[in-house]
Amino acid sequence: MDNFHTIAELIRIASERQKPVHEIVLAVESEQKLRTREELIDEMRQNWKVMYESVKKGLKGGIRSVSGLTGGDAPKLYRHQLKGFLGQAGLSTAAFAVAASEVNASMGRIVACPTAGSCGIVPAVLTEAYEQGRAEEDIVMSLFTAAGIGMVIDENASIAGALGGCQAECGSAAGMAAAALTEIGGGTPEQIGHAVALAIKNLLGLACDPVAGLVEVPCVKRNGFAAVHAMLAADMALAGVKSVIPVDEVIDAMDRIGRAMPRDIKETAEGGLATTKTGLALQKKIYG
Amino acid sequence: MHGVFDIIGPIMIGPSSSHTAGAVRLGLMARKVLGEPVTRAGIMLSGSFAQTYRGHGTDKALIAGVLGMKPDDERIRDSLSIAKEQGLEFAFQKADIPGAHPNTAELHLTGLHQNIAVVRGASVGGGNILITKINDYYVELAGRYPAVVTIQRDQPGVIMNITSILGMGGLNIAFMHVARKNRGEEAMTILELDEEPLPSVIEAIKGVDGIQQAFSIPAIG
Structure with missing residues (x-):
């Protein structure tokens, strides 16, 4: 099996073999890691289980982070789902993402996806798909598609906030989530590519400027925003909307933007929101 | 990748x-x-x-x-x-x-x-x-490979005995590092392996003459 280094290659291999994208990612991983398809699917199923548990735990409430900066917003948002402008699906997705991120901030168990700071986005859209009645097996398989997208971003740009800012973490997660949802929604490999491009394009340049250097403000709520954003990207692609800029060029732009971003908004807590008057006051309160 | x-x-x-x-x-x-x-x-x-x-x-x-x-x-x-x-x-x-x-x-x-x-x-x-x-x-x-760490007396033959136990256990050594404080005093060996050693291998190493301590550290990916 040919390895893939761009999303265009991944799409081409899938289209040529008339296989879903997840099958290509699975076959390459199986070959590279000398592990059977079944072993890989079992491990991914375990990841999905932990993702789902982290969402459910966060929705129950009673969560507080070590610093006290975050916790308890997920149940509020969840209770609002039938009353809001965004509609039930959008609001519950946002609540799911905030839930998993609040669990992360409170030292609960999560799956890094691709990082701990962006751990709510992929689980949120998949939990929403699951609760809309999509088959669990399709959800587990879609995680291989999401992983394949993340692998290409990691190779050609970055998934670390310290290197690429938040576009590298929440931006990558949104691209991965959009890919997974598009596949579950019956999209073609090309549509998956457009969904990723649309999701990432609209988070380019995002600063990583967390208050006190903690994975809390703005990270927790940002997971909620990015999950809804990913869902919109998937729906756009499934509706036939195309990205004018091809997905691999979007990832190249992300890499260049990440390099051009100043150090003080790349996870150093030396700029942006971290050095606002309130941000600095909170930092002082936490560390003395 | x-x-x-x-x-x-x-x-x-x-x-x-x-x-x-x-x-x-x-x-x-x-x-x-x-x-x-x-x-x-x-x-x-x-x-x-x-x-x-x-x-x-x-x-x-x-x-x-x-x-x-x-x-x-x-x-x-x-x-x-x-x-x-x-x-x-x-x-x-x-x-x-x-x-x-x-x-x-x-x-x-x-x-x-x-x-x-x-x-x-x-x-x-x-x-x-x-x-x-x-x-x-x-x-x-770095913990990329499973490792065996031993603390032993600095004397001839100890390392040979350790490596032959590993060899008999079918374990290949990827990297190896030996250091000592002073000649004839305490020394340390770190052996990074391609596979995880069984507890019986560590027990066998503990039995080698001159070994004071032996333990394994699993790979952490």
Whole structure:
């Protein structure tokens, strides 16, 4: 099996073999890691289980982070789902993402996806798909598609906030989530590519400027925003909307933007929101 | 190129892979080196660990590791009170370790039988660690391979006996490092292997003449 280094290659291999994208990612991983398809699917199923548990735990409430900066917003948002402008699906997705991120901030168990700071986005859209009645097996398989997208971003740009800012973490997660949802929604490999491009394009340049250097403000709520954003990207692609800029060029732009971003908004807590008057006051309160 | 589970995974305790998962692993490594139940832990924190350990829960993660918890253990959050219940005394101190990676901790552990272990290491990102000092020995141990560490008398034949036990167990040595304090005194061997050794292999190594201590450290990916 040919390895893939761009999303265009991944799409081409899938289209040529008339296989879903997840099958290509699975076959390459199986070959590279000398592990059977079944072993890989079992491990991914375990990841999905932990993702789902982290969402459910966060929705129950009673969560507080070590610093006290975050916790308890997920149940509020969840209770609002039938009353809001965004509609039930959008609001519950946002609540799911905030839930998993609040669990992360409170030292609960999560799956890094691709990082701990962006751990709510992929689980949120998949939990929403699951609760809309999509088959669990399709959800587990879609995680291989999401992983394949993340692998290409990691190779050609970055998934670390310290290197690429938040576009590298929440931006990558949104691209991965959009890919997974598009596949579950019956999209073609090309549509998956457009969904990723649309999701990432609209988070380019995002600063990583967390208050006190903690994975809390703005990270927790940002997971909620990015999950809804990913869902919109998937729906756009499934509706036939195309990205004018091809997905691999979007990832190249992300890499260049990440390099051009100043150090003080790349996870150093030396700029942006971290050095606002309130941000600095909170930092002082936490560390003395 | 990274694999699927480098992107989706690991399953871990939040909030940050370098401040929690990596810190738990440092604690676990120090516990392995001591090789007996820990009764006292003095932990020096350097660089960013010293600045932000409270907010990130790095203190809880280090103590959790010292208590033997894995990086995905949900009790990490409560590890400080669990340590008190189990009679583990601990103290944290900010320190400036010159030239050290920003996320560095040095753990001074005392065991039930008054043995002492000192382990210095850094959390280098994504939950990965690099051990840079074990007791009096400067080392570089990343945990990418399963490792066997021995402390022995510096005398002829000890290493031959260790490596032949590994060979008979079908274990290939990927990297090997030997260091000693002074001729004929205490020495340390670190053997990084391609596969995880069985407990029986470690027991056999403990039986080699001149071996004072032997333990294995699993690969941590």
